[in-house]
Amino acid sequence: MSNRLEKLREILASENVDAVLISDEKNIFYFTEFFGGFRLLAPVDGECILFVHSVNYEAAREQAKNVKVEPIRIGEKADAKIFEEVNRSGIKSLGLDRIGAAEYLRIKEGLKDVRIESLDNAIWSLRKVKDENEIAFMRKAAELTSKGMEKAIEIARAGRREYEVAAEIEFEMHKLGSNGIAFDTIICSGPDSAFPHGGWGEREIRSGDLVVIDIGAKYRGYCSDLTRTLIIGTPSEKQIHIYRTVAEAQKAAISRMKSGEKASEIDAAARRHIVERGYGEYFVHSLGHGVGLDIHEPPSLGPLSEDILSSCNVVTVEPGIYIPGFGGVRVEDTILIREEDAVKLTDAPILQL
Secondary structure, eight states, X not given: OHHHHHHHHHXXXXXXXXXXXXXXXXXXXXXXXXXXXXXXXXXXXXXXXXXXXXXXXXXXXXXXXXXXXXXXXXXXXXXXXXXXXXXXXXXXEEEEOSOOHHHHHHHHHHTTTSEEEEOHHHHHHHHTSOOHHHHHHHHHHHHHHHHHHHHHHHHOOTTOBHHHHHHHHHHHHHHTTOSEESSOOEEEEGGGGGSTTOOOOSOBOOTTOEEEEEEOEEETTEEOOEEEEEEOSSOXXXXXXHHHHHHHHHHHHHHTOOTTOBHHHHHHHHHHHHHHTTOGGGOOSOSEEEOSSSSSEXXXXXXXXXXXXXXXXXXXXXXXXXXXXXXXXXXXXEEEEOSSOEEESOOOOOOOO
């Protein structure tokens, strides 16, 4: 935690900003190891202050690292207390992370003599490169997610309802140590598998269905993301062709991944393979995204991405083909970028067709 704060202070100095006021709960956790903070005020030098509502004060005193914990008591106005501290400290320029428009306007109104700047991208520049502890937590999250997929493959059968499968997967991951799910579980069967983010419903899985299963466990706040597509019963020739196309596209992308590669070119490698096999119009989303404390974070792997991959990025690679009225196939893994290659953190069987 102290190393992260030192890097943050280096950014403040390079940007000629006196302090940063952090509002996003994931960013606060990243710098303090505490979930439940209200605001974190981090100056370029001096003590960092974590403002917390009184209900979280004792927990913050015990768990938050490298900060002074300041309670916001019942009846106190949180913004007024923070603005008072900013003015008392002589801060003349203040960076902000990602906040809503209403909050930004309150800060501008409350700190009229302070120059306000966005430091959101600068904070992402730190967060998207994972340290050893983060990678360890993400390996564990990926392991739990992979166990959840093993359960999915075992129980997703004709006659089961989508919601039944979702419930058993989530219970399995919780039972093994997950701290929660990284996003709402997706179990889409039959024609509904053509909806990339279709969630799950009451539909009964049937023989002949494609079933897209997209799941993620959390561990110590960190996410994982894994998708497999099942074919219930005997696959048709079209299903086999689509599935092979998607699996080969993922393999083509991963084989090119390493530090220094352009994210857009990784997307192009997978997309080109799908286009060549006649399904280009049905690959309707970007190839992947960064994963960490958020399930979607930088870097982005898409046609318009300007990101360059670097060692210790963690990203997804998830090509898909979605044909309305027929169904869809997606194959996704969580990937750790290394200097010379990339390695899968998630581990689940891909159909051999």
